[in-house]
Amino acid sequence: MKKLSIIIPCYNEQETVELFIHEMVKVESKVPLEFEYIFVNDGSRDETLRVLKEAAKLKENVNYLSFSRNFGKEAALIAGLQAATGEFVTVMDVDLQDPPELLPDMYQKIVEGYDIVGTRRSDRAGEPVIRSFFAKNFYKIINSISDVKMVDGARDFRLMTRQVVDAILELNEVNRFSKGLFSWVGFDTYYISYENRERSAGETTWNFWSLFKYSLEGIINFSEAPLTIATFIGVLSCALSILSMLYFFLSNLITQNPVPGWPSLICIILFLGGLQLFCLGIVGKYIGKIFLEVKKRPNYIVKESSLDI
Structure with a gap:
């Protein structure tokens, strides 16, 4: 049986790890793949690492990497991609804002011949109005000044073939903006839309200022x-x-x-x-x-x- 590597970046997510695993177990029987979980603890200051260690003891397909400090989500993503061994790889948020139940449909699209099956939010319900306004305009700006086109509302949650992952790993740049890199490598891509979801537990560490700086990284990395x-x-x-x-x-x-x-x-x-x-x-x-x-x-x-x- 082929393997699916699931990369899950974590930063202060002690409340959501067990909920995530519980929901993913429901999906395992619906996808004809062997599941491999790779949690990346990005220097959490709470009990996230302890929870991950306990989960790794209970389930043999649960693995974890723990950083020496907080290096950021981009570092967690590349670490997970480098550690993944599956023929298929997906990236998911541990807070369940990425619906696990979409995985069977995503895998079906891969079987149909797509190289990447991404997800995008069809709305931004529950999100602050100001954040939604700036997010929408960010995509308008980046798509007007960059050759790399990015889909409005696209998430990091996507299912990729090994060929795509290997292509991304060939990009050795230090300054990374994954949304742009996923688009830059090309390949046949299909997007599945879904309604926005709130976090299952805990509080987000992303505020307006951190998102603003992240958007600047995207503009500078993919446009002159x-x-x-x-x-x-x-x-x-x-x-x-x-x-x-x-x-x-x-x-x-x-x-x-x-x-x-x-x-x-x-x-x-x-x-x-x-x-x-x-x-x-x-x-x-x-x-x-x-x-x-x-x-x-x-x-x-x-x-x-x-x-x-």
């Missing part, structure tokens, strides 16, 4: 548009400055009056200085990414594991 915008702003500011100088010079010749407006001059200087700092910030962000890539630090450090890695 911010650099183009910075260049355009610089050229436009320079042109406006030249026109302003010509205007004040001619005005002084015609009226024979000294150019007034010390406050306006200060405002213009501050405005142009702000634009320069803004553009330097964009350039600096890209240089920072280069700096991290050049150092070639590992994406994560495993402190302990039930797997032989």
Whole structure:
């Protein structure tokens, strides 16, 4: 029997691990695959690791990796992909916002010939209005400035063939944005829509600011548009400055009056200085990414594991 490796990143999820396993057991008999669970403890500060150890003792197909500290979800995803041994691999959230009952339908699509079967939320019920607004506009922006197209509402929850996983593992970049990488590698993809679900227990560690920073990572990793915008702003500011100088010079010749407006001059200087700092910030962000890539630090450090890695 072929194997399905299930990668489950965990950060402070002591309340949801047992619920997740309980729901997944119901699905195991509906999919003709051997299930392999790989929980990745991303430096949790609660009792998540203890719960995972107990689960590993009770079920032989439950495994865990535990990081030395919190490295982030992207690190947990790549660690799980590297540890997976199945012919098929899926990524799921432990809070049950990714419906386990979709797996039989997802596997059926794989059997039909698709390489990736992803999931997407058809609505954002229960999500804060501001977060939904920015999320929708993020997908509009990234799809308009990047060659890699991302599906609005797409989740990390997707079923992939081994060929797809191997292709993703060939991407050795340190700065990772998985939603973009899953799209970048291509392959035949099918999306299944479902209604949004609330967490089964516990509280999310994702707030507006962390999601905003995550969206910036996606834009910078998959588009050079911010650099183009910075260049355009610089050229436009320079042109406006030249026109302003010509205007004040001619005005002084015609009226024979000294150019007034010390406050306006200060405002213009501050405005142009702000634009320069803004553009330097964009350039600096890209240089920072280069700096991290050049150092070639590992994406994560495993402190302990039930797997032989």
